[in-house]
Amino acid sequence: MLIKNAEVAGQHVDVNCSTVVEAVAPSLPVPAGDVQVVDAQGAALLPGLHDHHIHLRATAAALRSLDCSEFAPGQSTALQTALSQVVGDSWIRVVGYHESIAGDLDAAALDALCAGRPVRVQHASGKLWTLNTSAMRALGLAGVRDQPGVERDAHGRPTGRLWRMDDWLGQRVPAVDGGLQDLSQQLASFGITGVTDTSYNNSEATAVAFEQARQRGELQQHVRLLGDDGLRVGGLKIMLDEDDLPDLEKLAARLARAHRKGRVVAFHCISHIELLFALNALQLAEVRSGVRIEHGGVIHSEVIPQLLECGATVVTQPGFIAQRGERFRRQAAPQDLDALYPYASLLAAGVPVAASSDAPYGPLNPWHNMRAAVERRTEAEQSLGRRECVPPSEALRGYLASPERPGGEARRISPGAPADLCLLDRSLGQAYEDIGAVNVNLTLVAGREIYASSASTSSVCSPK
Numbered sequence: 001m002l003i004k005n006a007e008v009a010g011q012h013v014d015v016n017c018s019t020v021v022e023a024v025a026p027s028l029p030v031p032a033g034d035v036q037v038v039d040a041q042g043a044a045l046l047p048g049l050h051d052h053h054i055h056l057r058a059t060a061a062a063l064r065s066l067d068c069s070e071f072a073p074g075q076s077t078a079l080q081t082a083l084s085q086v087v088g089d090s091w092i093r094v095v096g097y098h099e100s101i102a103g104d105l106d107a108a109a110l111d112a113l114c115a116g117r118p119v120r121v122q123h124a125s126g127k128l129w130t131l132n133t134s135a136m137r138a139l140g141l142a143g144v145r146d147q148p149g150v151e152r153d154a155h156g157r158p159t160g161r162l163w164r165m166d167d168w169l170g171q172r173v174p175a176v177d178g179g180l181q182d183l184s185q186q187l188a189s190f191g192i193t194g195v196t197d198t199s200y201n202n203s204e205a206t207a208v209a210f211e212q213a214r215q216r217g218e219l220q221q222h223v224r225l226l227g228d229d230g231l232r233v234g235g236l237k238i239m240l241d242e243d244d245l246p247d248l249e250k251l252a253a254r255l256a257r258a259h260r261k262g263r264v265v266a267f268h269c270i271s272h273i274e275l276l277f278a279l280n281a282l283q284l285a286e287v288r289s290g291v292r293i294e295h296g297g298v299i300h301s302e303v304i305p306q307l308l309e310c311g312a313t314v315v316t317q318p319g320f321i322a323q324r325g326e327r328f329r330r331q332a333a334p335q336d337l338d339a340l341y342p343y344a345s346l347l348a349a350g351v352p353v354a355a356s357s358d359a360p361y362g363p364l365n366p367w368h369n370m371r372a373a374v375e376r377r378t379e380a381e382q383s384l385g386r387r388e389c390v391p392p393s394e395a396l397r398g399y400l401a402s403p404e405r406p407g408g409e410a411r412r413i414s415p416g417a418p419a420d421l422c423l424l425d426r427s428l429g430q431a432y433e434d435i436g437a438v439n440v441n442l443t444l445v446a447g448r449e450i451y452a453s454s455a456s457t458s459s460v461c462s463p464k
Contacts, residue, residue: 001419001447002030006040007427008413015045017419019446024415036449038442044428047411048193048420048443049366049399053294053315053356056197056210056223058126058166060179062095062360063186069096069124069323076102076113083114091135091174094121095360100327105130107160120173124324125270126361127241129169131160139172164239167201181218188451190366191422191440194222196356196403198266198294198315200237202227207234220450222420224403226266226292229254235264235292240274248277252284259287266292266315272336275303282310292406295358296346298332300339304349313352313407316341318373318395319363321385325378343373343388352407355398370395371436392432419447 003015014028015021030037066086068079079102086092092114103109110119110132118135122128136142141158144150147168151161162169187195197210202225213219225234236258238251255265265287267278275293282291283306291312293299299307299314307314320341321328328340346353355373357364363372373395376385400410413421423442424431431438443451 001036001038001444001449002028003038003040003045003421003423003442004028005042006045006423007042008045010428012042015413015421017421017444017447020419021413021415021417024413038423040423040441043426043441044424044431045413046191046396046422046424047400047413047417048422048445049191050194050196050401050403051187051192051356051359051366051399052196052354052401052403052406053198053317054195054359054364055126055199055361056180056183056195056219057199059360059364060183061093063179063182065093065095067096068094068101069098071101073100080113083119089117091138092117092119094119096124097121097130098124098327105161107131107133107136107158110160120169124361127164129162129165131162133160136160164241180213184218184220185451186364187221188443189440189453190364191424191443192221192366193420193422193443193445193450194224194403196224196226196406198226198237200227200239200268202234202237203230204232207231220445222403222445226264229258235266235290237294238265238267238278240268240277242271242273245274245277248281248284251281255281255285255287259285259290262290264290264292266294268294270295270297272298272300272303272339275299279303279306279310282312295341297341298336298339299342299346300336301345304346304351307346307351308349313354314342314346315354315356315406316343316398317356317358317362317369318343318376319357319369320372321376322368322372322379323363325382325384326380329378329382329384338385338387340385341388342385344390345388347390347394352405353398354401354406355395366399367438368436370399371434373398374435392435395435396431420445425453 001017005012006015013024013026016023016028066082071078105121110130118138119132120135121130149163149165151159153159207225210223226237227234258265269275269278289311291310293312293314296314296316343353363369373390374392376389378384397410401408402411421444422440425439425441441453
């Protein structure tokens with residue numbers, strides 16, 4: 001493919017590419033043979049975006065689920081109506097639930113909303129599933145004994161609340177049809193050419209399944225994994241729940257083993273307590289590099305020197321400020337409000353920061369997440385943590401760093417570089433005026449078109 005008149009690093013150039021970028025110059029002739037030529041019309045051509053923290057299978061399933069993340073507090077009737085309108089009589093999968101909508105759900109409370117068919121509801125945090133009575137009956141939950149994560153009442157009966165039991169549910173509940181191909185196309189439309197799936201239960205079987213999906217053409221993006229101890233290629237993901245923290249010394253030994261194998265270690269850290277625990281474990285294991293702090297939901301300034309000491313990169317999700325900022329304002333401890341999902345202060349201190357979605361738990365669109373990083377405005381258009389705003393160039397860089405070095409320098413378009421590219425619908429200067437309004441005209445992976453908008457201008461030339 002030959003892309004003409006594209007803005008690359010501030011210059012208007014032509015870019016010729018096969019699986020890699022072959023040439024970049026002010027003017028390039030059309031190569032011999034049938035060649036697709038795209039007129040960029042002065043729009044910015046960038047390396048393809050990389051989402052450094054996503055959950056592909058959960059996001060694909062969410063596309064086939066009832067999403068109530070946009071429901072306002074107290075909208076239990078709206079949720080009940082939405083449940084009643086789901087066609088069919090099979091399982092209903094609900095995502096994005098928060099207790100502000102209809103209170104703390106258990107089986108009885110969920111029965112009041114929908115009792116006629118099996119329903120499972122995932123909390124917005126991702127850690128809790130709630131089943132109604134019909135769903136519990138379908139799974140035979142009353143007969144399940146000694147299963148960690150099954151919440152029980154004072155009489156030992158399951159309440160319908162299942163904590164961190166995604167694998168267990170996934171093996172027993174009918175899979176949601178499709179989704180991965182649709183998700184891949186949606187990612188492509190945003191200019192995303194690669195992702196890092198950070199699910200803690202990713203295994204070798206997961207790696208094989210994603211590779212098979214790529215070979216079938218269902219998944220077009222490059223995929224890197226974080227996952228469990230047995231994952232041969234990829235980092236080790238450590239889930240930390242403040243109310244159920246692991247043994248510190250055993251965790252430190254686990255980290256040391258992973259570090260000796262050259263594996264990155266990545267911690268799920270939403271709260272201040274979880275972050276302190278992770279840093280203590282790293283210190284005990286004497287890990288000083290290859291550390292990822294996922295989310296960094298609360299990072300106080302006094303902790304930043306410890307992040308620097310262990311060589312940590314923070315992989316954050318500014319989109320949560322735009323999606324849940326008002327909820328944070330209501331529920332966060334006053335001393336934590338100025339420490340929520342920091343960005344600018346970490347960069348100023350020398351801590352590398354990468355941007356990501358955490359989809360399906362956060363907004364998928366990277367351009368909306370960049371806007372959130374730039375503006376720090378809540379869903380009610382109120383400022384939250386204004387001092388953590390970053391310029392649009394920095395917000396974009398958060399998605400342009402290599403998957404191997406999140407938070408590092410932005411990848412460049414130069415001869416020999418992979419032809420993983422995205423062509424915007426405007427110049428970079430125009431994009432910086434309102435980065436959340438950017439659209440993508442063309443996305444390439446290894447030089448192959450995986451997305452083209454109706455606005456893109458292309459033709460196939462056969463030069464004489």
